[in-house]
Amino acid sequence: MSERLPLSGLLVLDISTFIAAPAAAVALADYGADVIKIEAPGEGDPHRHNYKRAATYPRSERNFPLQLDGRLKRSLAIDLKKPEARPVLEKLVGRADIMIVNFPPPARERLRLRFEDMQAINPKLVYCSLTGYGETGPDRDRPGFDVTAYFGRSGILDAARYEDGPPGLSLPAQGDRATAMTLVAAILLGLRHRDQTGEGCWVGTSLYANGAWANGTTIAGAAIGGRLVTREPPHKPRNALTNLYRTRDDRWLQLLMVRDDRLWPTFCDVIGRPALATDPRYAEREERRRRALELHAEIAPIFASKTYAEWEALLSGTGIPFGVIGRVADVVDDEQARHAGIFAETTNPEVPRTVNNPIRLGFAKPRMSGKPPAVGENSAEILRELAYSEAEIEALRKAGALG
Amino acid sequence: MPESALPLAGLKVLDISSFIAAPAAAVVLGDWGADVVKIEGPDGDPNRRIMTDSANYPKAAVNYPWEMDSRNKRSIVLDLKKPEARAALDRLLKWADVMIVNFPPLVREKLKLSYEDIKPVNPRLIYASLTGYGETGPDRDRPGFDATAYFARSGLLDAQRYEGGPPGVPGPAQGDRATAMALVSSILMALIHRMKTGEGSWVGTSLLGNGLWACGVIAQAALANAYLPHRPPPDRPRSALGNIYRTSDDRWLQLTIVAEDKMWPPLARALGHPELLTDPRFAETVERRKHSADLAAIMGKAFESNTYAYWLKALSAGGITFGVISRPQDVPHDEQAVACGAIVDTEIPDLPRTLSNPIRLGFAAQRIAHPAPGLGQHSDEILREVGLEAREIAALKSTGAVK
Numbered sequence: 001m002s003e004r005l006p007l008s009g010l011l012v013l014d015i016s017t018f019i020a021a022p023a024a025a026v027a028l029a030d031y032g033a034d035v036i037k038i039e040a041p042g043e044g045d046p047h048r049h050n051y052k053r054a055a056t057y058p059r060s061e062r063n064f065p066l067q068l069d070g071r072l073k074r075s076l077a078i079d080l081k082k083p084e085a086r087p088v089l090e091k092l093v094g095r096a097d098i099m100i101v102n103f104p105p106p107a108r109e110r111l112r113l114r115f116e117d118m119q120a121i122n123p124k125l126v127y128c129s130l131t132g133y134g135e136t137g138p139d140r141d142r143p144g145f146d147v148t149a150y151f152g153r154s155g156i157l158d159a160a161r162y163e164d165g166p167p168g169l170s171l172p173a174q175g176d177r178a179t180a181m182t183l184v185a186a187i188l189l190g191l192r193h194r195d196q197t198g199e200g201c202w203v204g205t206s207l208y209a210n211g212a213w214a215n216g217t218t219i220a221g222a223a224i225g226g227r228l229v230t231r232e233p234p235h236k237p238r239n240a241l242t243n244l245y246r247t248r249d250d251r252w253l254q255l256l257m258v259r260d261d262r263l264w265p266t267f268c269d270v271i272g273r274p275a276l277a278t279d280p281r282y283a284e285r286e287e288r289r290r291r292a293l294e295l296h297a298e299i300a301p302i303f304a305s306k307t308y309a310e311w312e313a314l315l316s317g318t319g320i321p322f323g324v325i326g327r328v329a330d331v332v333d334d335e336q337a338r339h340a341g342i343f344a345e346t347t348n349p350e351v352p353r354t355v356n357n358p359i360r361l362g363f364a365k366p367r368m369s370g371k372p373p374a375v376g377e378n379s380a381e382i383l384r385e386l387a388y389s390e391a392e393i394e395a396l397r398k399a400g401a402l403g
Numbered sequence: 404m405p406e407s408a409l410p411l412a413g414l415k416v417l418d419i420s421s422f423i424a425a426p427a428a429a430v431v432l433g434d435w436g437a438d439v440v441k442i443e444g445p446d447g448d449p450n451r452r453i454m455t456d457s458a459n460y461p462k463a464a465v466n467y468p469w470e471m472d473s474r475n476k477r478s479i480v481l482d483l484k485k486p487e488a489r490a491a492l493d494r495l496l497k498w499a500d501v502m503i504v505n506f507p508p509l510v511r512e513k514l515k516l517s518y519e520d521i522k523p524v525n526p527r528l529i530y531a532s533l534t535g536y537g538e539t540g541p542d543r544d545r546p547g548f549d550a551t552a553y554f555a556r557s558g559l560l561d562a563q564r565y566e567g568g569p570p571g572v573p574g575p576a577q578g579d580r581a582t583a584m585a586l587v588s589s590i591l592m593a594l595i596h597r598m599k600t601g602e603g604s605w606v607g608t609s610l611l612g613n614g615l616w617a618c619g620v621i622a623q624a625a626l627a628n629a630y631l632p633h634r635p636p637p638d639r640p641r642s643a644l645g646n647i648y649r650t651s652d653d654r655w656l657q658l659t660i661v662a663e664d665k666m667w668p669p670l671a672r673a674l675g676h677p678e679l680l681t682d683p684r685f686a687e688t689v690e691r692r693k694h695s696a697d698l699a700a701i702m703g704k705a706f707e708s709n710t711y712a713y714w715l716k717a718l719s720a721g722g723i724t725f726g727v728i729s730r731p732q733d734v735p736h737d738e739q740a741v742a743c744g745a746i747v748d749t750e751i752p753d754l755p756r757t758l759s760n761p762i763r764l765g766f767a768a769q770r771i772a773h774p775a776p777g778l779g780q781h782s783d784e785i786l787r788e789v790g791l792e793a794r795e796i797a798a799l800k801s802t803g804a805v806k
Contacts, residue, residue: 006595023619031592055641058621060629068623115765127765135763137742148726152657153739155731160563160572166637166647167655167728168571169563172620178581178613179761181588186762188591189410189435193766195598196410202765209761210581212734212745216758217423217575220471221454221461223735223746223756228461234569238458244569252570254555323551325570328558331615332625339540340609342616343626353626355619358585358612362518362530362605363596 005032005364010191011095013038014073015080015113016102017045019176020146020207021130022069024183025100027357029072030366036092036382037070037373041077041403044375045070056172063372065173067351070372076383077376077403080111084401091386093121098187102130104141115202122200126190128183129204144207150175154211159218162233179210181358240295241267241288244325245303253303253311256321261285263320270314271302346370376403409436409767414594416440417495418476419483419516420505421448423576424549424610425533426472427583429503431760432590433475434769440495440785441476444483445806447778448473459575465753466775468576473775474749474757479786480779480806483514488804494789496524501590505533509544518605525603529593532607533586547610553578557614562621566633582613584761643691643698644670647728654711656718657726663688669721674705747771779806 010033014025022037022045029035039045048070051063058064076092078085093099101113108114115127129135132144133153144150151157151170160168186203193201212219222228237243241257257263264285268277276298282288288295303311308324315322331337332353344356348371356366379402383393396402406412414437418429426441426448433439441448451469454460460468479495481488496502504516511517518530532538535547536556547553554560554573563571589606596604615622621631640646644660644667660666671679679685679701684694691698706714718725729737735756740746747759749772757772782805786796799805 006592006599027588055645056631056634058624058629058631060624060627062627062629064623064627064629065620068619131743133739134743137739139739140742148657148659152726152728153734153737155729155734156574156577157728158655158730159574162569162572166565166649167657169565169634171559171562171618174559174617174620177617177619178584181581181584181613181616182761184588185431185584185591186764188588188595189762189764192410192591192594193764197766199766204763205761206743206745206763208739209743209745209759209763210584212740212758213584213761214577214580215574215731215734216471216580217468217577218461218731219734220467220758221463222730222732224463224465224467224754226461226463226467228731229459231459231572246569252561323555325561326556326558327561328618328621328625329630331556331558332622336536336540336542337611337615339543340534340537340612342537342612351623351627355615355622355626356612358582358608358616359589359592360607360609360612361589361592361596363593363602 005367006361008032010034010097012036013092013096013099016100016130018047018102019069019173020179021100021102021183022047023177023180024128024187025073026069026071027180027184027359028098028187030357031359031361031364032367033098035073036378037073037075038080038089039075039077039375041079041376041400044075044077048375054172062350064351066372067346067348067354067369071346071354071369072367073373074378074382075373075376076379078379079401079403080113082399082401084396084399088383088386088396088402090121093118093125096122096125097191098126098128100128100130100183104131104143105135106141119200124194124198125200126187126194127200127202128187128190129202130179130183131204131206133208134206135204146170146173146175146207149207150179150211153208154215155219156211156215159215159228161230163230163236165233175207175211175214178214179205179207182210184359235296235300237292237296239289240292240299243296245300247303247308247311248305249307251308252325253308254323254325256323258321260288264288266318267320270318270320271299273302344368379403406436406770409770410764412436414438414501415499417442417499417502420503420533422450422453423472423579424582425503425505425586426450427580428531428586428590429476430472430474431583431587431762432501434760435762435767436770437501439476440781441473441478441776442481442495443478443778445480445803451778457575467754470751470754470772470775471757474772475770476776477781477785478776478779479782482804483516485802485804487799487802491786491791491799491805493524494791495785496521496528498789499525499528501529501531503531503533503586507534507544507546508538522603527597527601528603529590529597530603530605531586531590531593532605533582534607534609536611537609538607549573549576549578549610552610553582553614556611557618558622559614559618562618562631564633565636568636578610578614578617581617582608582610585613585616638699638703639696640699641692641695643695643702646699648703648706650709650711650714651707652710655728656706656711656714657728659724659726661724663691666723667691670723673717673721673723674702676701676705782806
């Protein structure tokens with residue numbers, strides 16, 4: 001199978017940190033590319049330590065994020081600030097097909113890692129750039145994080161709030177991982193261009209552009225003066241019959257009774273309040289809408305009196321549409337998630353299952369991953385592949401250029 | 404740059420899909436030069452009407468969501484339920500390089516549109532499948548929408564809530580548009596495979612898979628039995644210095660202070676509360692965390708005493724790190740949104756600007772958006788292109804199989 005992987009034979013240099021760009025490199029590795037992660041000796045990519053440091057990450061003794069963002073890579077620890085490291089980098093660039101970079105533009109200039117610098121070394125290289133806010137403009141040098149550039153700046157968090165409530169929340173790396181799929185597409189278009197013309201090229205994306213794309217419907221509406229809609233909070237619904245209700249076990253049930261003209265009497269029976277069906281206050285759809293708050297006050301305590309499972313049993317088969325707000329804890333054992341190929345086994349005993357990238361191919365399966373590399377774990381092996389002698393490797397280590 | 408130089412120039416795509424994720428993937432292929440033919444039923448893609456049908460869409464005089472998800476496409480009306488339409492469909496399938504489909508599996512079987520049905524007609528065809536929940540399993544035939552499959556079922560909405568509060572709010576099509584990029588990547592992988600082997604293939608993705616990929620950090624954590632407590636609401640933050648605050652004009656600011664020791668004095672002064680610096684409750688990080696609700700109350704009052712514009716200036720002057728929570732209506736006027744290429748001009752008179760897809764290529768610019776097609780606007784022209792004669796087209800029209 002492995003020679004059938006679409007990206008086998010491609011050499012990728014992942015000179016990036018944190019999540020969006022490294023996650024794109026993971027997806028390439030999943031489908032066969034040889035990915036060398038170039039990181040600083042010592043601490044390496046700071047993302048290696050997020051599971052201990054980041055307040056928004058679930059606590060664990062095991063480095064679970066690295067399984068997701070570091071799997072199937074080899075690590076070369078070189079200090080790009082040291083002149084001794086430059087020849088190593090240039091040899092690798094000369095051999096590589098793809099290079100992924102996410103330093104802000106000034107750091108690229110200092111380290112001579114711009115497209116112009118790399119193109120001179122390897123004109124066939126596909127150079128892939130990720131920035132927070134784009135390659136030009138007033139904020140091009142601003143470090144961009146997913147919560148600020150993808151979610152805050154694009155208007156997603158503001159749009160994702162209930163009327164009068166605080167802005168919505170984003171999950172750790174949520175926008176980074178969506179952005180990674182765009183980087184993969186950009187790289188594949190770059191490869192196609194290389195196949196068609198024989199030339200390398202620059203490709204890229206920004207977190208901001210991806211946030212704006214995700215929020216595209218709302219922004220496109222705003223751009224032509226559309227009236228923006230804020231979601232009413234569940235305790236102040238515009239329609240009490242298409243609303244969220246909390247159950248006794250703190251789950252949320254999404255009631256979606258669009259056809260209340262037909263289903264109202266059934267619903268009153270199911271919730272154990274048959275008298276409501278003949279209550280003149282709620283006789284017609286129009287009155288139920290007008291008295292949405294009153295009606296909500298009647299039925300919210302009823303939903304709060306039973307568990308989600310009890311409601312599921314009561315509502316199923318009645319024709320009343322409803323949904324549940326899933327919990328990640330349930331999804332990991334969800335049979336449907338297994339069918340959709342969402343999780344994959346690993347050979348790493350510390351993190352035995354991981355999340356697949358969402359690309360599915362009929363002709364190839366993503367590679368199974370083992371333990372992600374330690375910082376510099378493959379340094380010597382990679383240098384030997386570049387025909388460095390043991391003495392030269394030792395000298396680089398002594399100079400502090402190699403870890 | 405001539406359109407013939409675009410990386411997907413000459414690629415023929417059939418978009419047999421509705422609503423947003425799959426049609427948006429076809430838009431991206433069209434942006435990069437592909438000839439996209441949209442096959443619609445006699446009533447057309449319901450996305451043509453979603454702006455008025457959905458309560459969550461901003462209302463405007465121009466049908467902006469349809470323009471955005473259909474730009475540069477041609478439309479043919481072919482009633483796939485009518486047997487007369489099959490021969491014409493087969494001609495189109497032979498003509499095409501890529502076919503994008505998002506009917507639930509059961510409908511595909513009924514319409515003889517499953518991959519096994521299509522492959523004998525054109526073995527070089529790339530069949531790109533989008534489902535809500537995957538191709539097999541108990542929920543494979545369930546229609547999947549972005550709000551239900553990407554956001555609710557994946558656990559995203561449950562995780563995106565403040566402690567004790569209702570689930571998060573998904574923006575319209577936010578998950579659809581992120582999923583589109585994974586679908587594009589899968590199609591490009593298949594093009595590489597076809598170039599290497601000469602063979603077509605099945606590729607695809609699911610909304611559920613993309614939702615879980617987006618919340619990969621917490622899903623991966625859950626796979627390692629680590630769970631994330633819900634975020635405390637802004638009046639009870641874990642840290643008052645990493646919290647959101649409302650301004651007097653109902654805007655929100657996100658303080659993102661990491662170097663507390665350095666930033667606390669300028670922050671207290673910028674807030675107009677220098678006395679806090681000598682308050683023993685807030686002396687060091689430990690005390691500030693312990694009294695974070697008290698501190699958040701004081702800071703909250705301060706922020707509410709002045710406007711968003713005032714605080715932008717005051718915080719920037721103090722060198723204090725913060726994130727902007729833009730409103731969607733701000734983004735079209737944001738210079739950086741134009742600089743990063745997210746907002747582009749169109750050739751659509753009623754809709755002078757739109758959102759580009761987030762892929763950037765150094766060697767090609769995205770095609771400028773032309774108006775989305777009327778229903779069946781190109782039926783005749785497309786059928787002629789695939790070799791049907793005028794009388795055959797007329798016969799199809801008389802049966803109602805073509806409009």
